[in-house]
Amino acid sequence: MAGPEEKHENASPRSLPTISDVARHAGVSPMTVSRVLSGGHHVSAAMQRKVENSVRALGYRRNESARSLRPGHRSGLVGVVVTNLTNPYYAEVLDGIGEILGEENRRVVFGTSHEDFEEEARLVADFVGRQAEGLIVVPSGGSAEHLLPEQRHGVPLVFASRRQEGVDVDAVLVDDVRGAEEVTRLLLDEGHRRIAFMGNALSVFTGQRRYEGFERAHLAKGVPVLPDLVRRGQQDVHAAGLTAHELLALPEPPTAIFSANNRNMIGVIKALYDVGRERGVDMFARVRLAGFDTFDLEELVPGDLSIVTHDARELGRTAAELLLSRLQGKRVDRPSRTIELPSSIRTRRRGEAPLAQA
Known part of the structure; x- marks a missing residue:
């Protein structure tokens, strides 16, 4: 038989103390306890200390879920x-x-x-x-x-x-538009004319804005955007990798790829590694990379890399x-x-x- 100080694993936990328990312990009314717990308005400093001591002694915790359901209280x-x-x-x-x-x-x-x-x-x-x-x-x-x-x-x-x-x-x-425009202009200034764009679906706000910046840079430079190099709708790394494989398999593949988000960039990097192993060539020396948002282990990319970033x-x-x-x-x-x-x-x-x- 268990002694008085022993506890069984399946023993019922003791009930949690209530506001009424705190009030009895402190010798005050439940209303006074509520006022102290709500910020101490209209309660003397001595009374506040008395209630706070009882709260600590009993281990009282407010039930936030129940509190949020009562009129006049915010859920937080x-x-x-x-x-x-x-x-x-x-x-x-x-x-x-x-x-x-x-x-x-x-x-x-x-x-x-x-x-x-x-x-x-x-x-x-x-x-x-x-x-x-x-x-x-x-x-x-x-x-x-x-x-x-x-x-x-x-x-x-x-x-x-x-x-x-x-x-x-x-x-x-x-500032998606300006960021995409500036990084695309960087690629154009380096002499790239076959620049692929890989972005979100047309319905995605950032995808639209980043394509607008991509287009603006081409227009300012007098270089046409090549429709066969514009791919939209990649929503994850796997889809981006498949799309990058398609671009790299073109008779005239892009010399640079702009990825409108970091998931697309990772898919492109995976594709460059895969194609490089298949062909026995360094694809990172052949394809310049630029994109939006940082990503894990970006410092391990073995080619030139430009990233539009923000906090x-x-x-x-x-x-x-x-x-x-x-x-x-x-x-x-x-x-x-x-x-x-x-x-x-x-x-x-x-x-x-x-x-x-x-």
């Missing part, structure tokens, strides 16, 4: 929807969001849409149903109905990285700050605003170590 939740959490870029964005919201004692719940607007709609509906106070969404570019104010029941919304046509809310973007954490922080300005009542009735963060180009030449600022 912000719902975030990104397109692809396997992409380190979005992990950085989430870190930035969490950093700012954490300072305000708000918690992030997030989901991944996989560029599927129906999944995005389900996530938004779920977050609203969980009484999220605000939403930060990287829109997939499909139908916008679920993002309209009446569908989200007036919950404030901020777009990150992309905008969505027909939805007028605050947004933080990157993904800062994008997340800015999106969170825009949302907080609405939640805190600072911009409730003001027009929506869009903040564009600057981008820069980092280039590493063949044989050099880290990418250098252009």
Whole structure:
């Protein structure tokens, strides 16, 4: 038989202390305990210390889930929807969001849409149903109905990285057009005339803007964009690799490839390694690479590489700050605003170590 100090693994846990328990322990009313836990308004310093001592002694913890369901209390939740959490870029964005919201004692719940607007709609509906106070969404570019104010029941919304046509809310973007234009101009200045473009589907906001920059650079230089070298709709590394294989198999393959995102770039790099092994040649000496957003182990690419980059954490922080300005009542009735963060180009030449600022 177990002694009085022994505990069985399957023994029932003791019930958690309640506000009433704390009140009895401190010798005050439950209302006084509630006021102390809510910030100590209209409670003397001596009484606050008394309640706080009882809270520590009993190990009391507020039930945040139940608290969020009671009228007059905020949930402290912000719902975030990104397109692809396997992409380190979005992990950085989430870190930035969490950093700012954490300072305000708000918690992030997030989901991944996989560029599927129906999944995005389900996530938004779920977050609203969980009484999220605000939403930060990287829109997939499909139908916008679920993002309209009446569908989200007036919950404030901020777009990150992309905008969505027909939805007028605050947004933080990157200067995609200028970044793509400048890196494409770099390739043209180096003498490349057969430059392939590999990007997202036409419906994706960033894909449209980055192609616009690609086109602008060609127009400014008086060089035509070659339609047979423009490929759209690669949504993952595997699809990008297949597309790169197709481009490299052309009778006149490209001498340079511009990848509109880092997933495409990784697919291109894999294809260059594969084709190089098959043909017994150094494909990285034959194909110049340029693209958007950093990626893991980019320093191991054995050829010339230029990357349009920006601070993904800062994008997340800015999106969170825009949302907080609405939640805190600072911009409730003001027009929506869009903040564009600057981008820069980092280039590493063949044989050099880290990418250098252009």
